[in-house]
Amino acid sequence: MAVDEYGIPASGIVADCSHAPPLMNGLEAEAFPADKAYDTNELLGILKETDIATVIPPVKSWKEQRAYSHELYRARHVISFF
Template sequence: MAVDEYGIPASGTVANCSQTPLLIEDLETEAFPAGKAYDANGLLGMLKEAEIATGAAF
């Protein structure tokens, strides 16, 4: 979840999946459990390239 400087969740009219690559760019993780809202080819390609498991069944 992205939050502002006060810890309040960020919201708006931009799709979350389009902003996710910016948020996880330097994140060190092995898995990205997300729902269908994050099923975007660009994001999935980035996660695959980084060898990060996706989906409910890792």
Template sequence: MVVDEYGMPAGGIVTSGTVADCSQAPLLMEDLEAEAFLADKAYDTNELLDMLKEADITAVIPPVKSRKEQRAYSHELYRARHVIENVFRALKRWRGIATRY
């Protein structure tokens, strides 16, 4: 899911549970105008990092521990990732309401 800085959904893709999140990121990035891309360690792939660099978007993704060269990222910007977590929390809450008969 893509959200703006105010937590408003700007796009998303629904997949099965066995699909890797990072494989859907290029599709979400189409026509994306952003200064920074905040994501968790699941999105730490060379392909995605290269795409962000080409698009001149700052990658705010913590590196996985298995990376030989740990790259720096903005811890301050990463703290703002709670915005998307709040969107998922709201979706789960509404799902619970919608599925009650």
């Protein structure tokens, strides 16, 4: 991210979730664990199309509350290097 001398983003504030779809091109994964901020129609559609399990808690205000793996969600910060 580019910031000015005060630490303010140079190009304005942009939500992280808006950067996820372009980065998913060619992604091979069984699951996509992320925080509620990534609960967007665009991202959910991409995950469905690519048959990647959605491990994102739904935003409480959504009418449809989909199920997700709480176990995988809790483990989202664990990174393994092989």
